[in-house]
Amino acid sequence: MNKLPDRIRIKDIARLADVSVGTVDRVIHGRSGVSESSKKRVEEILKQLDYQPNMYASALASNKRYSFACLLPQHLEGEYWTAVEAGISEAVVTYSDFNISVKTSYYDPYNYQSFVDASNTIIEAQPDGVMAAPTVAQYTKEFTGKLNELGIPYIYIDSTIKEVPPLAFFGQNSHQSGYFAARMLMLLAGSENEIVVFRKIHEGIIGSNQQENREKGFRQYMEEHHPSCHILELNLHAEPDNKDTAMLDDFFRQHPTVNSGITFNSKAYILGEYLQAHQHEGFKLIGYDLLERNVACLKQGSISFLLAQQPELQGFNGIKTLCDHLIFKKEVTQVNYMPIDLLTVETIDYYSNK
The missing domain is CATH 3.40.50.2300 (Response regulator)
Structure with missing residues (x-):
């Protein structure tokens, strides 16, 4: 085979297969009007050269x-x-x-x-x-x-x-994300023996596979590394509802020593803004995603860490x-x-x- 240029063109393939440029074009694009013998010769040359047609140009031309x-x-x-x-x-x-x-x-x-x-x-x-x-x-x-x-x-x-x-x-690998989040939360919590998981839930439905898998990863880490730490749970309303404030009031009244928590959804700002309004300055909170209100809480200190996923x-x-x-x-x-x-x-x- 004669020496070929670095960039293989249709006319080079046509020369090697001893057919016309039009025949090569029809074979490459699967069009009819080519004899079996010509088609076979072209396909053999394409295979030998590992030829990849310029799909960008072909797609533009197809309309x-x-x-x-x-x-x-x-x-x-x-x-x-x-x-x-x-x-x-x-x-x-x-x-x-x-x-x-x-x-x-x-x-x-x-x-x-x-x-x-x-x-x-x-x-x-x-x-x-x-x-x-x-x-x-x-x-x-x-x-x-x-x-x-x-x-x-x-x-x-x-x-x-x-x-x-x-x-x-x-x-994200949501299970791994939750596992990692648990590690980060316990670095913040130190020797505390209880933490809280905040959920947004409606009639038993969390509404996101990601959140469920994050929590599974989180709990796996806790079982492996902090089995004696007690994990409290607070299920807040999934839809906007002013009852969340009353539920949070009751929770912190009943658990005054809890100082660390996590939420696996993107509405960490609901908790961050509550903590600011009620001056829970020592509470360590981890949440997900770079919503503007989440970022504002991060900068103001009511959220400690945010996990982002682009x-x-x-x-x-x-x-x-x-x-x-x-x-x-x-x-x-x-x-x-x-x-x-x-x-x-x-x-x-x-x-x-x-």
Whole structure:
């Protein structure tokens, strides 16, 4: 074989296979109009050269439109999922040349039927790809089973369901995150023999796989390293409710010596702002995610540590991966753990989560 240039072009392949450039182009893109003998010669040359066509140029030339669906929990502006949506929007702009569109649907995380209804609407629309924040396995399986039947690839963000593996997952190793959070909390608590876990819960539903798995990791660490430490629990209302203040008043009245606690959801500010208002200055609190109100509490001292997980990057990479898989025909990495970032008042101003 004659010496080839570093960058293999279609005309080089045509010369080696003794066919026209048009024939090579048709073989590469799976079009008809090529004899079996010519097709075989071209494919042999492609295999020998390990040739990868310029998918970027091919995708631009195809003018195909791609519709993606996202399924996220309902939320208020400024909450955790707002950052995920910002990442999705950035990805849409980045890949706008390839005619992608994203329609986002929402479900009530404390109402499983809401997830079913929203997922069925997505199935009816039959998008090219789906990115979803899954709910419990039972209802997620129903959704992904229908997607599999239709041949629609799907991506999980924030949490994953191991029984129904996706094309890709972006999020923290939530069990490890909880394990690490326990270590950090006990560094703060020192020799204290009781701590408290704060939850946001509605009719027995926590509303997030991540939170449940974080707590499992947390409790594993405590069992292994501080088995004698008593873990108290306080379940606050999942929905905005002024009854939380009364519940917290009662808790601290009944447990005046508790000085350390953790919440596994992104609304640590509810506790931080309460601690400020009631002058519980010595309480050590760990929470999750860089919401503005959480950061304000961190800077004012009512939250000791925040654990962050780069939600914008999760949203962006989820859409990017659908593009890589569907448009550019690239192999994608299935499990993509986000870093477990520990932020303090001294480091928060120097941290970028993008």
